[in-house]
Amino acid sequence: MTDFAPVADRLAASAEANRERLFELLRIPxxxxxxxxxxxxxxxxxxxxxxxxxxxxxxxxxxxxxxxxPGHPIVFAKTPRVDGAPTLLVYGHYDVQPPDPLDLWTxxxxxxxxxxxxxxxxxxxxxxxxxxxxxxxxxxxxxxxxHAAAGGPPVNVTFVIEGEEExxxxxxxxxxxxxxxxxxxxxxxxxxxxxxxxxVPAICYGLRGxxxxxxTVRGPKADxxxxxxGGAVANPANALAKIIASLHDADGRVAVPGFYDxxxxxxxxxxxxWAALPxxxxxxxxxxxxxxxxxxxxxxVLEGRxxxxxxxxxxxxxxxxxxxxxxxxxxxxxxKLSFRLVPDQDPHAILAAVREHVTAHCPxxxxxxxxPFHGTPGVRFDTDSAPxxxxxxxxxxxxxxxPVMIREGGTIPVVRALGATLGCPVLLLGWGQNSDGLHSxxxxxxxxxxxxxxxxxxxxMWELAR
Amino acid sequence: MTDFAPVADRLAASAEANRERLFELLRIPxxxxxxxxxxxxxxxxxxxxxxxxxxxxxxxxxxxxxxxxPGHPIVFAKTPRVDGAPTLLVYGHYDVQPPDPLDLWTxxxxxxxxxxxxxxxxxxxxxxxxxxxxxxxxxxxxxxxxHAAAGGPPVNVTFVIEGEEExxxxxxxxxxxxxxxxxxxxxxxxxxxxxxxxxVPAICYGLRGxxxxxxTVRGPKADxxxxxxGGAVANPANALAKIIASLHDADGRVAVPGFYDxxxxxxxxxxxxWAALPxxxxxxxxxxxxxxxxxxxxxxVLEGRxxxxxxxxxxxxxxxxxxxxxxxxxxxxxxKLSFRLVPDQDPHAILAAVREHVTAHCPxxxxxxxxPFHGTPGVRFDTDSAPxxxxxxxxxxxxxxxPVMIREGGTIPVVRALGATLGCPVLLLGWGQNSDGLHSxxxxxxxxxxxxxxxxxxxxMWELAR
Numbered sequence: 001m002t003d004f005a006p007v008a009d010r011l012a013a014s015a016e017a018n019r020e021r022l023f024e025l026l027r028i029p030x031x032x033x034x035x036x037x038x039x040x041x042x043x044x045x046x047x048x049x050x051x052x053x054x055x056x057x058x059x060x061x062x063x064x065x066x067x068x069x070p071g072h073p074i075v076f077a078k079t080p081r082v083d084g085a086p087t088l089l090v091y092g093h094y095d096v097q098p099p100d101p102l103d104l105w106t107x108x109x110x111x112x113x114x115x116x117x118x119x120x121x122x123x124x125x126x127x128x129x130x131x132x133x134x135x136x137x138x139x140x141x142x143x144x145x146x147h148a149a150a151g152g153p154p155v156n157v158t159f160v161i162e163g164e165e166e167x168x169x170x171x172x173x174x175x176x177x178x179x180x181x182x183x184x185x186x187x188x189x190x191x192x193x194x195x196x197x198x199x200v201p202a203i204c205y206g207l208r209g210x211x212x213x214x215x216t217v218r219g220p221k222a223d224x225x226x227x228x229x230g231g232a233v234a235n236p237a238n239a240l241a242k243i244i245a246s247l248h249d250a251d252g253r254v255a256v257p258g259f260y261d262x263x264x265x266x267x268x269x270x271x272x273x274w275a276a277l278p279x280x281x282x283x284x285x286x287x288x289x290x291x292x293x294x295x296x297x298x299x300x301v302l303e304g305r306x307x308x309x310x311x312x313x314x315x316x317x318x319x320x321x322x323x324x325x326x327x328x329x330x331x332x333x334x335x336k337l338s339f340r341l342v343p344d345q346d347p348h349a350i351l352a353a354v355r356e357h358v359t360a361h362c363p364x365x366x367x368x369x370x371x372p373f374h375g376t377p378g379v380r381f382d383t384d385s386a387p388x389x390x391x392x393x394x395x396x397x398x399x400x401x402x403p404v405m406i407r408e409g410g411t412i413p414v415v416r417a418l419g420a421t422l423g424c425p426v427l428l429l430g431w432g433q434n435s436d437g438l439h440s441x442x443x444x445x446x447x448x449x450x451x452x453x454x455x456x457x458x459x460x461m462w463e464l465a466r
Numbered sequence: 467m468t469d470f471a472p473v474a475d476r477l478a479a480s481a482e483a484n485r486e487r488l489f490e491l492l493r494i495p496x497x498x499x500x501x502x503x504x505x506x507x508x509x510x511x512x513x514x515x516x517x518x519x520x521x522x523x524x525x526x527x528x529x530x531x532x533x534x535x536p537g538h539p540i541v542f543a544k545t546p547r548v549d550g551a552p553t554l555l556v557y558g559h560y561d562v563q564p565p566d567p568l569d570l571w572t573x574x575x576x577x578x579x580x581x582x583x584x585x586x587x588x589x590x591x592x593x594x595x596x597x598x599x600x601x602x603x604x605x606x607x608x609x610x611x612x613h614a615a616a617g618g619p620p621v622n623v624t625f626v627i628e629g630e631e632e633x634x635x636x637x638x639x640x641x642x643x644x645x646x647x648x649x650x651x652x653x654x655x656x657x658x659x660x661x662x663x664x665x666v667p668a669i670c671y672g673l674r675g676x677x678x679x680x681x682t683v684r685g686p687k688a689d690x691x692x693x694x695x696g697g698a699v700a701n702p703a704n705a706l707a708k709i710i711a712s713l714h715d716a717d718g719r720v721a722v723p724g725f726y727d728x729x730x731x732x733x734x735x736x737x738x739x740w741a742a743l744p745x746x747x748x749x750x751x752x753x754x755x756x757x758x759x760x761x762x763x764x765x766x767v768l769e770g771r772x773x774x775x776x777x778x779x780x781x782x783x784x785x786x787x788x789x790x791x792x793x794x795x796x797x798x799x800x801x802k803l804s805f806r807l808v809p810d811q812d813p814h815a816i817l818a819a820v821r822e823h824v825t826a827h828c829p830x831x832x833x834x835x836x837x838p839f840h841g842t843p844g845v846r847f848d849t850d851s852a853p854x855x856x857x858x859x860x861x862x863x864x865x866x867x868x869p870v871m872i873r874e875g876g877t878i879p880v881v882r883a884l885g886a887t888l889g890c891p892v893l894l895l896g897w898g899q900n901s902d903g904l905h906s907x908x909x910x911x912x913x914x915x916x917x918x919x920x921x922x923x924x925x926x927m928w929e930l931a932r
Binding site (some may be wrong): 208225234245304308325327365366 | 531674685686691693694697698700701704707708709710711712714734757758760770774777778785786787790791792793797799801802830840867876877878
């Protein structure tokens with residue numbers, strides 16, 4: 001098998017050129033949410049396609065949507081075929097969040113500027129620096145290095161780089177379904193998360209899922225005078241509070257029957273590993289502003305965020321919300337609820353159980369309706385598998401320290417979509433930091449992390465081929 | 467003592483003229499809420515003053531407010547002194563609600579028009595027809611009839627007719643305090659409520675009081691991502707629901723310790739009397755649109771509305787309230803609460819108990835704050851007293867049927883203010899109907915009720931003098 005040293009040398013030699021390539025891509029204001037930037041989105045897609053072509057791939061743009069409602073194109077590319085070698089699928093996105101509020105940027109969002117960031121290290125400041133142009137580009141750069149050093153990587157690499165991640169990935173599922181055979185792979189890699197902390201690279205192997213709904217309680221046909229009618233008519237806002245309160249027991253456990261039936265709790269091994277992480281509770285409280293952490297009994301903060309499901313009210317609306325008093329019995333009251341799910345909870349089954357519980361706990365004199373929103377199951381990959389072993393080695397090689405194995409509490413639908421549609425493990429290898437200002441002004445990315453990320457990606461291809 | 471027959475004859479003879487007087491007053495658009503109608507409010511006050519002067523009273527306008535923030539004047543008048551006779555204070559108001567929405571009026575709001583109403587009976591349609599010009603004017607007409615028939619009523623009558631009832635009676639308390647000695651009386655009468663039902667005249671002898679507050683629960687310093695933080699941070703909206711739910715027990719009783727301590731429950735006599743009233747539950751459900759009445763255990767609908775205190779949420783606000791989902795842990799959640807009170811509950815003591823209960827039931831990980839609003843105690847007058855006996859006789863004389871004795875669930879601060887400041891019972895004698903469109907388009911007043919109301923007022927003066 002090919003030696004890795006020439007590839008590493010090639011990356012080192014291209015460091016300056018690779019930065020310039022990133023800056024070129026960052027200068028394209030590919031804001032997917034803004035129709036005025038439709039052309040810029042296509043330009044970014046073309047830039048990625050052209051770079052992958054130069055790197056030896058067969059690359060094309062796949063248009064999405066319809067003539068009436070066109071989407072942004074997907075860059076679909078493949079490295080030269082290596083028979084018998086495993087296939088790695090790279091997912092990423094070239095679109096970025098809107099840069100507003102512009103007046104909070106120190107330098108313009110689409111004029112990448114290098115200056116010292118935390119710890120004095122060089123960072124590039126620009127919209128998309130971390131999310132996701134900078135992180136995503138490490139993989140094409142790795143392929144380019146392999147192309148220059150050895151005619152191509154020792155594995156098959158498929159690229160799916162979309163332009164609608166920041167607006168809901170509306171056309172991705174259809175693309176995955178229609179290209180299922182061409183996308184078959186042994187593992188997928190996504191660099192769109194973060195390290196655990198500065199100097200602590202991480203591989204994320206699990207995400208929570210979600211199901212959500214709106215609960216609407218109705219009573220009188222219009223707001224009533226609380227003096228004339230209070231005491232003889234059920235109050236929908238009081239009833240809603242009773243329903244919401246019934247969702248948790250006194251210990252904070254979700255009280256919906258069957259809610260925990262399918263939950264696979266964190267293993268003892270995971271609990272020990274998470275307990276060993278350099279988690280800073282003071283910083284957590286500073287970030288959130290919460291007076292104290294509140295978790296399930298016996299759960300740590302990380303276990304509460306990564307390993308257990310939740311039931312949170314996201315919003316409440318009823319009656320009079322202006323200043324001062326207004327003494328009415330409101331005609332209706334509603335709450336938005338979301339449930340973060342862990343494997344193996346099924347969003348549909350959970351929502352059905354919630355609906356049943358809410359209906360059973362609806363006080364008399366009012367009616368209740370549950371309107372479901374979209375759901376996504378959680379994911380948890382087997383970290384003892386070959387792709388994860390390869391990723392651990394690759395990250396350690398590039399960052400000089402073994403990665404910590406973490407889960408995250410959020411939901412990334414594409415991870416579930418890739419895993420479910422293609423049946424492959426998904427490696428979440430983030431090179432950036434949570435503090436890099438994703439979706440905020442002055443977004444940045446460490447140029448050292450950019451360099452190490454490309455090296456890790458190249459090394460991952462080498463490890464997978466072993 | 468003077469015979470009543472000449473007074474009744476005089477009223478009968480003046481029936482046509484009295485209608486014209488009402489129409490004159492109704493033509494003055496005395497909308498107190500609208501600064502553009504400031505002059506009209508004064509014109510209405512002058513009209514009342516001048517009419518009372520013609521009716522033999524010494525009458526004046528008392529300006530209210532300050533030079534910078536002037537209020538609308540109070541008409542203050544007295545009939546010729548009758549030594550040794552009791553004194554009756556008449557409270558009413560000459561200001562009216564804004565007439566909007568104008569396009570829903572069949573005839574213009576300030577062009578009083580006579581046409582058939584319910585049952586084909588003649589009604590006058592105009593803003594203020596019932597509330598309160600038509601009802602209020604019955605008392606000056608009674609004095610005018612006494613003046614014409616006998617040189618004046620056989621009792622001392624004091625008029626306090628204000629122009630700010632529809633905008634909060636901001637200057638009334640100061641007037642009552644500063645004129646306390648001149649306002650001393652044996653009873654007060656207010657015609658600003660309604661009969662129990664068509665053909666069922668009523669005397670209201672009790673009103674509920676009120677205390678209200680806003681409960682605000684705070685947690686994180688800003689809305690948090692429910693995926694990244696859910697499971698480790700307390701949710702203020704869930705906490706608020708727990709707090710609100712804790713305010714009632716499973717039977718719907720208010721669970722705040724001490725809440726019922728001072729409550730004087732409806733007596734067996736009252737319960738029997740209310741049970742005998744022609745209460746139409748089907749009509750109640752039709753009016754409210756509630757699926758079923760909900761009261762305390764063993765309480766009837768009227769007992770729930772008149773005889774027991776309540777705890778109602780008037781409004782809820784938290785987090786995301788737009789369409790669709792948004793998965794956040796809100797930084798705060800708040801509820802407006804109002805408590806209708808019955809004698810002898812003290813609004814301050816109740817609010818203190820609520821604050822203590824809310825604080826004790828605040829879950830950990832959040833903080834709670836209770837912001838008090840204004841409070842008024844409930845009132846309940848002794849109906850076995852001479853003024854109530856006189857009122858019963860007077861209403862029966864004029865309406866041909868004995869009045870039913872009722873309470874109301876609402877709060878009328880002026881009743882409490884008169885009762886507390888002057889130490890007198892207050893007779894709530896309503897001539898109109900709840901269905902007369904008070905505060906709504908096409909407000910109306912039965913001309914038969916108008917005539918009978920004036921007769922009842924004149925007879926009340928005669929009864930009180932006996």
